[in-house]
Amino acid sequence: MSDFVASYAGLLIALVKVIVVMLVLLTVVAYLSWFERKVVAHIQSRWGPERVGPHGLIQPLADGAKFLFKEDPTPAGVDPFVYVFAPFLALSLAMTTIAVMPLGPGTLKIFGQTTSFSVAESNLSLLVVFAISALSVYGVALGGWASNNKYSLLGGLRSSAQMLSYELSLTMSVVGIVLVTNTLSLREIVEAQRGTVLGFLPRWFVFPQIVGFVCFFISAVAETNRSPFDLAEGEQELVGGFHTEYASFKFAMFFMAEYAAMVTVSFMVSVLFFGGYLSPFPDSPAFHWTFYLPAALALIGGALLVPHGLRYHTAFGRVLLPVMGVALVGVGIVCAQRGVLGVIQGPFWLAAKVFVVLFIYVWLRSTFPRIRYDQLMDFGWKFLLPVSLANVLVTSLVVALRMQR
Amino acid sequence: MTVELILFFLLAAVALGGAINLIVQTHPIHSALSLIVVMVALAGIYLLLGAELLAMVQIIVYAGAIMVLFVFTIMLLNAGKEERTAISRAATYVGVPCGVLLTAVLAWRMVLSEAGASASGAETQGMSRELSGMLFTSYVFPFELTSILILVAILGAVVLAKREM
Amino acid sequence: MPLASYAVVLSAVLFGLGALGFVFKRNIITIFMSIELMLNAVNLSFVAFSRIRHLLEGQVFVFFVIVVAAAEAAVGMAIIMQVARNRQSLNIERIDLLKL
Numbered sequence: 001m002s003d004f005v006a007s008y009a010g011l012l013i014a015l016v017k018v019i020v021v022m023l024v025l026l027t028v029v030a031y032l033s034w035f036e037r038k039v040v041a042h043i044q045s046r047w048g049p050e051r052v053g054p055h056g057l058i059q060p061l062a063d064g065a066k067f068l069f070k071e072d073p074t075p076a077g078v079d080p081f082v083y084v085f086a087p088f089l090a091l092s093l094a095m096t097t098i099a100v101m102p103l104g105p106g107t108l109k110i111f112g113q114t115t116s117f118s119v120a121e122s123n124l125s126l127l128v129v130f131a132i133s134a135l136s137v138y139g140v141a142l143g144g145w146a147s148n149n150k151y152s153l154l155g156g157l158r159s160s161a162q163m164l165s166y167e168l169s170l171t172m173s174v175v176g177i178v179l180v181t182n183t184l185s186l187r188e189i190v191e192a193q194r195g196t197v198l199g200f201l202p203r204w205f206v207f208p209q210i211v212g213f214v215c216f217f218i219s220a221v222a223e224t225n226r227s228p229f230d231l232a233e234g235e236q237e238l239v240g241g242f243h244t245e246y247a248s249f250k251f252a253m254f255f256m257a258e259y260a261a262m263v264t265v266s267f268m269v270s271v272l273f274f275g276g277y278l279s280p281f282p283d284s285p286a287f288h289w290t291f292y293l294p295a296a297l298a299l300i301g302g303a304l305l306v307p308h309g310l311r312y313h314t315a316f317g318r319v320l321l322p323v324m325g326v327a328l329v330g331v332g333i334v335c336a337q338r339g340v341l342g343v344i345q346g347p348f349w350l351a352a353k354v355f356v357v358l359f360i361y362v363w364l365r366s367t368f369p370r371i372r373y374d375q376l377m378d379f380g381w382k383f384l385l386p387v388s389l390a391n392v393l394v395t396s397l398v399v400a401l402r403m404q405r
Numbered sequence: 406m407t408v409e410l411i412l413f414f415l416l417a418a419v420a421l422g423g424a425i426n427l428i429v430q431t432h433p434i435h436s437a438l439s440l441i442v443v444m445v446a447l448a449g450i451y452l453l454l455g456a457e458l459l460a461m462v463q464i465i466v467y468a469g470a471i472m473v474l475f476v477f478t479i480m481l482l483n484a485g486k487e488e489r490t491a492i493s494r495a496a497t498y499v500g501v502p503c504g505v506l507l508t509a510v511l512a513w514r515m516v517l518s519e520a521g522a523s524a525s526g527a528e529t530q531g532m533s534r535e536l537s538g539m540l541f542t543s544y545v546f547p548f549e550l551t552s553i554l555i556l557v558a559i560l561g562a563v564v565l566a567k568r569e570m
Numbered sequence: 571m572p573l574a575s576y577a578v579v580l581s582a583v584l585f586g587l588g589a590l591g592f593v594f595k596r597n598i599i600t601i602f603m604s605i606e607l608m609l610n611a612v613n614l615s616f617v618a619f620s621r622i623r624h625l626l627e628g629q630v631f632v633f634f635v636i637v638v639a640a641a642e643a644a645v646g647m648a649i650i651m652q653v654a655r656n657r658q659s660l661n662i663e664r665i666d667l668l669k670l
Contacts, residue, residue, distance in 0.1 A: 079432070082434065082438070085438075124457055124458070124461055124533065127458075127461035127465070128461065130461075130465055131461050131464040131465050134464065134465045134468070134469025135445075135464065135468065135469050137469065137473055138441070138476070141473065141476055141477070141480070142438075142476070145476075145480045153480065156480075157477065157481070160473065160477075164470070164473065184533070410572070410573060410576075413573055413576060413577070414576075417576070417577075417580045420580065421580070421583065421584070421587075424583075424584050424588070424607060425587065427587075427591060427600075427603060427604070427607060428590055428595070428604075433597050433599045433600050436600050437603060440603050440606060440607060443610065444610060447610055447613070447614055450577060450580075450614065451614075451617055454573065454574060454577060454617050454618060455621055456617045456629050456632070458629075459617060459633070462633065462636060463636065466636055466637075466640060467610070467636055467639070467640075470640065471606070471639060471640050471643045474643055474644065475603060475643070478599060478647045478650060478651065482599075482651065482654050482660065484597065484599060484660055496593055496594040500590060500593040500594045501590065501594075504586050504587075504590035504593065505586065507585075508582055508583055508585070508587075511582040511586065512578075512579050512582035512583065515578045515579070515581075515582055515615065516575060516578060516579065532626070535626060536629055536630065539626055539630055540630055540633065544630050547634060551634060551637040551641075554638065554641050555637065555640065555641055558640075558642075558644045558645050559644065561645050562644040562645050562647070562648040563648075564648075565645065565648035565649060565651075565652055566647075566648040566651050566652070
């Protein structure tokens with residue numbers, strides 16, 4: 001058995017990593033829809049999903065079952081291959097980018113073999129992310145065209161024109177970071193943010209590259225077709241835009257692709273500007289107690305969830321919530337063990353930062369009014385692109401002057 | 406039969422399939438999709454040949470921007486299926502043997518021309534660094550000229566595609 | 571280096587297929603795409619030869635070919651749009667006379 005493992009070790013380990021990351025990503029995408037509905041609802045002073053399971057926690061499962069069992073009408077006159085291919089392309093591209101994200105520092109030991117703490121991180125990861133986002137324009141454009149519907153076509157063309165325009169400022173905003181760190185590898189960009197300034201402020205790139213951060217975030221929100229830039233797919237505008245004629249599972253694929261793109265962009269923002277898997281606390285021995293933060297959070301969360309669940313108003317909630325609380329307490333105890341403690345730090349801080357960025361995404365959706373299409377294109381071409389170019393100029397000037405000294 | 410060679414034959418088969426599909430399909434949108442498949446397969450082959458930056462540029466620029474232009478044009482012009490006329494049939498019967506002959510002559514000459522090549526493998530780490538260095542030092546003048554070329558092309562495209570007022 | 575030799579043969583075959591498509595397709599846009607296929611085949615042969623001869627200039631030239639192809643595609647698409655507007659057809663057999 002062990003020599004079978006040793007000879008195909010590389011392949012097996014890659015497979016294990018891919019399966020774990022895919023499962024986590026699919027769960028996050030499903031529960032992101034629940035999270036978004038709850039947050040938007042609470043901001044609007046209402047409850048959101050409450051009935052399907054305690055606090056609406058079973059809602060994503062119910063939605064998934066609905067999408068699976070709903071009737072799948074195909075409109076007349078559609079191009080059969082492209083109609084099926086477009087959502088499939090959108091979803092597979094959106095799910096692929098997570099492979100090049102660095103999930104933790106250094107290496108990991110699985111089944112006794114050492115492997116890097118990411119699925120497929122290489123020294124060109126940044127370009128791979130941009131390549132995949134360049135290809136994801138096709139999902140939208142082809143989906144709009146294949147529906148044999150004028151409004152879908154218009155919506156699809158508008159969406160893809162918007163995505164192409166904001167891709168320019170997206171890539172330009174990152175050039176400043178590449179100039180400073182002299183590498184295209186995401187792991188090295190994170191490692192360049194290690195250490196502190198003045199003893200306590202982490203050396204994250206959001207502080208020197210604040211203009212780049214703002215440009216990147218706004219371009220990313222426009223690139224993923226999210227509010228306030230979702231004119232081409234908002235319900236009040238073009239019915240559904242490019243996904244009007246898609247029902248049940250194909251619509252679910254577009255829907256999941258949008259959320260997966262949100263998760264990808266949140267990963268990018270955390271890795272490029274907020275230090276990725278690095279802890280915000282300095283690395284000195286005085287702060288070693290922060291290593292127990294994941295375990296402490298899980299323990300406190302579980303301990304609070306159990307009494308809340310026991311007093312819930314439905315019987316199912318009175319069973320499910322305390323079980324979840326006990327499971328959380330178990331996770332907390334596991335995280336405090338010596339073997340797991342070092343490994344869990346990187347992914348925990350990365351997950352925390354991604355969660356904060358996702359919250360900001362949802363917050364933006366519920367706060368800002370939709371921007372009109374011509375205002376959107378004006379903003380992208382006449383303001384964001386010159387500002388990101390100016391950022392590149394100023395950064396290269398500063399880097400050149402620093403090299404002179 | 407190393408893993409590289411297996412991957413290369415897989416990608417070559419995909420590229421060939423895409424190219425043949427480009428010619429065989431009647432609707433231009435299917436040909437465009439096949440061309441995108443060819444380009445992505447070629448990007449994979451560039452990675453195998455050690456040109457990593459080029460592979461990424463090929464996907465970002467060629468498959469991700471130029472082909473989007475093609476797809477937009479096909480959608481906006483509402484291009485439909487092609488028709489088979491007498492002239493196109495005659496062109497097929499004459500053209501296919503000539504095309505095969507052209508391919509055979511090209512392949513033969515190109516394989517012959519690498520007779521004087523060295524046999525050691527080049528190292529691929531950091532090749533994107535050297536490539537970009539060369540692009541900004543020895544070849545900086547053509548590089549700046551291409552940016553002016555793109556500006557001229559943008560102006561030309563905008564002027565040509567405007568509707569007469 | 572057998573890999574690069576096979577790549578050279580593949581590039582010749584792709585070029586031949588592109589030339590075939592250029593000769594017997596009737597839609598302008600498909601002809602344009604066959605031209606792009608030929609350009610891609612030439613790029614592949616550049617990269618393969620740059621690997622065989624260990625010169626990086628081949629890859630630099632591929633950059634320039636990609637940029638020129640982009641410019642050409644932009645202007646070509648604009649011309650195609652004008653032609654389609656004037657002749658109401660994308661079939662080259664209807665556009666082969668200089669007068670309408």
